[in-house]
Amino acid sequence: MDDTGALVRAAADGDAGAWKELYHRHTGLVWSVARSYLPNDSDAQDVCQTTWFRLAEHLTRLREPEKVGSWLASTARHEALRVVRTSGRSMPVSDVALLGLDIDERSPELLVLEAEEAGAERQRAQQVWDAFQELPDRCRRLLRVLISSPRPSYQEIAAGLDLAVGSVGPIRARCLKKLGELIARRGVTGIPR
Known part of the structure; x- marks a missing residue:
């Protein structure tokens, strides 16, 4: 239906x-x-x-x-x-998932290389998360809703965040631009633009 x-x-x-x-x-x-x-x-x-x-x-x-x-x-x-x-309470929380390695048959060298790569990826993810946390509440809320699946309509987003429907796109653009600036300021590489 x-x-x-x-x-x-x-x-x-x-x-x-x-x-x-x-x-x-x-x-x-x-x-x-x-x-x-x-x-x-x-x-x-x-x-x-x-x-x-x-x-x-x-x-x-x-x-x-x-x-x-x-x-x-x-x-x-x-x-x-x-x-x-x-x-009346607020608790900071991180959405960054920590990766763990299972014990397996791979060589110690390969495990070390993978651990280094995973560590670099975790560090990059943490830097992106830290940049996200610097955004104003309104931006964080909007960006969280925009990544939900299935993606809601702008009308649904506007209703959920108490915004005018016509302001969702422009606010989204400003928030993403600000996030990009915060990420760039941290020197994070490998993030698609």
Whole structure:
């Protein structure tokens, strides 16, 4: 089913397949909006669950079922901000995954070379992450949402981040330019432009 409005109406009528498809289409958006406001995964997961619960509660009352993505993004934002207000805490977190080597049959020389390459890659990833952390909150939130999969529409992004739809592209361009400058200032190489 391709029409989002029809999918919402089918889910409201009890079609489990339609609900599953809605979830599949929009779970990345809900997660990225929640995670853009919250520093840890457990709070973001709670917000995601609450957002989907709210949709289940309001599914039959949506005024514009075809805009369910925007509704979900906006609801996720509101729920995340509620958690931020009520928790009164902030925890820095790094998304950089650390790589480990398994013990195997490769030669010690090859293991040393791979470890050096992995160390260089980790260092580059950390430098990019540090540059990302220097961006203003608005840029970090927008860039996090933009990399969600499937990629949300600008209307959904705008609803989730409380932006005007027409400002998403220009803000994105400014944020990416600033990120590129911060990365270049660190002398990071091997980053595609």
